[in-house]
Amino acid sequence: MNDNLIIAGKSYSSRLLVGTGKYKDFTETRAALDASGAEIVTVAIRRTNLGQNANEPNLLDSVPMSKFTYLPNTAGCYTAEDAVRTLRLARELLDGHSLVKLEVLGDPQSLYPNVIETIAAAKTLVAEGFQVMVYTSDDPIVAKQLEDIGCVAIMPLASLIGSGMGILNPWNLQLVMERVKVPVIVDAGVGTASDAAIAMELGCHGVLMNTAIAGAKDPVLMASAMKKGVEAGREAYLAGRMPKKLYSASPSSPTAGIISSTRS
Amino acid sequence: MISVNINGETRQLSGTLTVAALIDEMGLTGKRVALERNGEIVPRSTFPTQRLSDGDRLEIVVAVGGG
Numbered sequence: 001m002n003d004n005l006i007i008a009g010k011s012y013s014s015r016l017l018v019g020t021g022k023y024k025d026f027t028e029t030r031a032a033l034d035a036s037g038a039e040i041v042t043v044a045i046r047r048t049n050l051g052q053n054a055n056e057p058n059l060l061d062s063v064p065m066s067k068f069t070y071l072p073n074t075a076g077c078y079t080a081e082d083a084v085r086t087l088r089l090a091r092e093l094l095d096g097h098s099l100v101k102l103e104v105l106g107d108p109q110s111l112y113p114n115v116i117e118t119i120a121a122a123k124t125l126v127a128e129g130f131q132v133m134v135y136t137s138d139d140p141i142v143a144k145q146l147e148d149i150g151c152v153a154i155m156p157l158a159s160l161i162g163s164g165m166g167i168l169n170p171w172n173l174q175l176v177m178e179r180v181k182v183p184v185i186v187d188a189g190v191g192t193a194s195d196a197a198i199a200m201e202l203g204c205h206g207v208l209m210n211t212a213i214a215g216a217k218d219p220v221l222m223a224s225a226m227k228k229g230v231e232a233g234r235e236a237y238l239a240g241r242m243p244k245k246l247y248s249a250s251p252s253s254p255t256a257g258i259i260s261s262t263r264s
Numbered sequence: 265m266i267s268v269n270i271n272g273e274t275r276q277l278s279g280t281l282t283v284a285a286l287i288d289e290m291g292l293t294g295k296r297v298a299l300e301r302n303g304e305i306v307p308r309s310t311f312p313t314q315r316l317s318d319g320d321r322l323e324i325v326v327a328v329g330g331g
Contacts (some may be wrong), residue, residue, distance in 0.1 A: 019331025029329060044330025047271040047323065048297055050290065059329055060296060075330050085300065089325050092305050093298035161331075210331025 003238070005206050007183055008099060008131040008152040010069075012039045015200070016230045017071070017185065019210025023219065026062035032213055033063060035223035042071045042101055042210070045090045070094055071133065073101040078114065080104060080121035087125060100125070101155070101187075103135035111161040111188075115142045119149065126150035135187050138172035140179040147180040154180050155187035155208060158199060162211045164191030167198045177203050193222075193229030200233025201241070266318040277316060284311040292324070299324050 004011040018038040023029040033041060041063060049056075072090035074083035087100045104121055106114040113136050125132050131152045136142055138156040146154055156176050159165035166189060167173065177184045183205035190196050190209045199207050207230055216222035266279045270286075277286065283306060287293055299306045300323040306314055316322075 020329040021331045023329060026329075042331055043327045045298075045325050046328045046330075048292065048295075048326045050271060050273060058295075059327055070327070072327065073330055085303065085323075088305050089298040089300055089323070090327075092307065093296060093325060093327060214331075 003234070005183060007040075007133070010099075012069075014039045014227075014230075015206040015234055016196070016227055017042070017206055017208040018213060018223070018226075019208070020059060020063060021210050022214035026057050026059060028219060029059075030062045032219045032223040033068065035220045035227065036213065037227045038068075040069045040071050042073045042208070044075050045072055045086050045093065065094070069099065070097060071099060071101045072097070074103050074121075076105070077103070078105050078107075078117070080117045080124065083117070083121040084124050084128075087130060088128075091130070098129055099131045099133070099152075101133050101135065102151075113137050113157070115139070119145060122146055122149045122151055133185070138169055138176055140172065140175040143176045143184075144179045147182050151182065153183045153185050153205075155185045157188040158186045158195070159189030161188040162215075163189055164212060164215070165189055166191050166195040167202070170198070170202055173199070173202055173204060190226075193225040196226050196229035197233035197236070200230055201236050203237055206230075266316060266320075268316055268318075269321045271322070271324055279318075281316050282312055283314045283316065286316060286322075287311060287324075290324075295326070297324050297326055 004013055005015050014037045016036055016038050017040040018036050019042045020029050074086045077083040077086055083102055083104050102121055104114050104117040106112045115137055118136055122132055122134055126149055133153040133155055134146050134151045135155045143154045159168045185206040185208055186199040186204050187208040190207055190212045196207045213219050213223045265276050268275055268277050302321050
């Protein structure tokens with residue numbers, strides 16, 4: 001069955017998108033990415049170290065652009081202007097690559113999105129030809145506005161970035177999915193494989209995570225668990241779960257032919 | 265000599281330096297970097313022809329691990 005994730009006209013077989021931050025070293029990063037099966041990986045754009053050792057290990061060597069689709073992000077940006085500048089640099093850095101993750105944060109305590117700055121940045125980036133996957137709150141009205149601006153994927157948080165608190169408001173995620181036609185990808189908050197499965201069972205088109213994998217005791221094993229969680233949740237969604245029936249028990253075994261009781 | 269701010273640090277440089285010469289001086293030749301000068305992208309193809317000016321603010325970035 002072909003059940004690929006389509007983003008901006010491009011097809012991906014994995015619905016799990018992962019970050020490349022917080023790993024012990026690039027070897028562990030690569031091993032976790034391979035175990036996750038992810039095709040799209042987020043990267044950050046940062047100042048080069050001026051006193052840099054020329055032979056210092058480089059992310060690009062361990063996670064080659066020929067094997068993975070890079071999704072440069074704007075992590076750490078608190079204004080539309082900084083986010084736009086960061087992604088212009090990313091496009092230059094990555095040879096014209098236009099698929100990006102926009103996130104404009106509200107404050108360093110919560111890392112909650114500032115949707116006003118996010119909307120402003122999205123307008124500029126779309127006008128400049130970027131394909132914008134946008135991190136946002138789980139507000140269906142904002143999600144629709146971002147879609148109308150031309151964002152190629154809406155990425156609501158399930159709970160705060162790095163919190164591992166899981167899917168706190170499944171109802172809002174459903175409202176977002178009902179409102180927009182572009183893929184909805186849960187970005188932030190997933191803590192363990194069942195969280196990823198729940199997001200997919202709700203009908204989300206994908207899940208993006210970093211800390212849930214990198215922050216596990218065994219990141220590579222957790223990456224494998226997340227791959228299965230996303231796949232299991234997706235299949236359950238497509239299969240269509242049985243309805244929940246409180247006080248309407250229905251035995252799975254035949255009710256006829258049961259041997260008679262010896263107590264009469 | 266000119267004074268140029270690179271990634272938040274002020275440096276004194278020769279007045280005739282091109283961007284390409286600066287990149288070379290910093291040991292970044294052949295590395296995948298992107299450069300912004302006073303808020304505008306400097307395409308890599310123009311590094312050999314762009315000369316630095318006194319007071320320039322440069323940002324030189326790379327891709328790093330991130331979520």
